[in-house]
Amino acid sequence: EHGMQPWRGRWHFFCDWWLAHVTDRIIFVSRQVMQSYQARSGVALAKCALIPNGVVSDGGAGDRAALRRAFGWGAEERVVISVGRLAPEKGYDDLLTAFERVVTRVPARLVIIGDGPEREALVRMKLTAKLDHAVQFVGVQEDVRPWLAAADLYVQPSHREGLPLAILEAMAVGIPVLATRVGDVEALIRHGQEGYLIPPGHSFVLAQAIQEILQRLDRQRPVIEAARRVVTERYSMEQMLTQIESLYISLGT
Numbered sequence: 001e002h003g004m005q006p007w008r009g010r011w012h013f014f015c016d017w018w019l020a021h022v023t024d025r026i027i028f029v030s031r032q033v034m035q036s037y038q039a040r041s042g043v044a045l046a047k048c049a050l051i052p053n054g055v056v057s058d059g060g061a062g063d064r065a066a067l068r069r070a071f072g073w074g075a076e077e078r079v080v081i082s083v084g085r086l087a088p089e090k091g092y093d094d095l096l097t098a099f100e101r102v103v104t105r106v107p108a109r110l111v112i113i114g115d116g117p118e119r120e121a122l123v124r125m126k127l128t129a130k131l132d133h134a135v136q137f138v139g140v141q142e143d144v145r146p147w148l149a150a151a152d153l154y155v156q157p158s159h160r161e162g163l164p165l166a167i168l169e170a171m172a173v174g175i176p177v178l179a180t181r182v183g184d185v186e187a188l189i190r191h192g193q194e195g196y197l198i199p200p201g202h203s204f205v206l207a208q209a210i211q212e213i214l215q216r217l218d219r220q221r222p223v224i225e226a227a228r229r230v231v232t233e234r235y236s237m238e239q240m241l242t243q244i245e246s247l248y249i250s251l252g253t
Helices: 010-020 031-041 064-071 092-102 119-128 146-152 163-173 202-215 221-234 237-252
Strands: 024-029 049-051 077-084 108-113 137-138 151-155 178-181 194-199
Touching: 010 031, 031 049, 064 146, 077 092, 077 146, 077 163, 077 202, 092 119, 092 202, 092 237, 119 137, 146 163, 146 221, 151 163, 151 202, 163 178, 163 221, 178 202, 194 202
Parallel strands: 024 049, 077 108, 077 151, 108 137, 151 178, 178 194
Antiparallel strands: none
């Protein structure tokens, strides 16, 4: 299980409960997702295995200046990026509201990667706020690492999450992360050390935080390096694969 699924009904959890009887283990990437799943489906703890997401942690994604030129981004503009499903629980309406304030103070561009049921509503919101020049919806991208590496700040405005893979990828490529205090995000980030945390659902606070970070990008090196250490030491692809392999071996003995 990779995340909180607010659309799931009783039938889905009944199916999960039934399938658990013929399943040896269910892998969860987040402790909070595992606990929520257990509470709603009644699956026994012994059936659950916690194995966090892992990402490639070499940070290699290409030449930053060349990537920015290829994406059509100006050398001097500050680029904020976010990756996720365009759904209500992801908080992209908060981000657009916040960005309306940000662009009055900082020459910035917002790039949103992903698709989902809220896309049309969010595009209308962008046009109503007269942000057409400042906000890009670029759809689903097969590899988000070049986009992340070329940006200046990653923002995750979600109202609920598990363990967001996109945050790990942003930390790995070396850009600062601003996220809401939801799910297991606090297991990744200590505020002011590996990134920045704010409460969900507060567009004014979000706008202030984005503005402050963009105005102090030259001071983010310690935060970026600390974030990379967390990924390398705890959330590498190699560690995730080793844990999955160990689980299969243990089930076969």
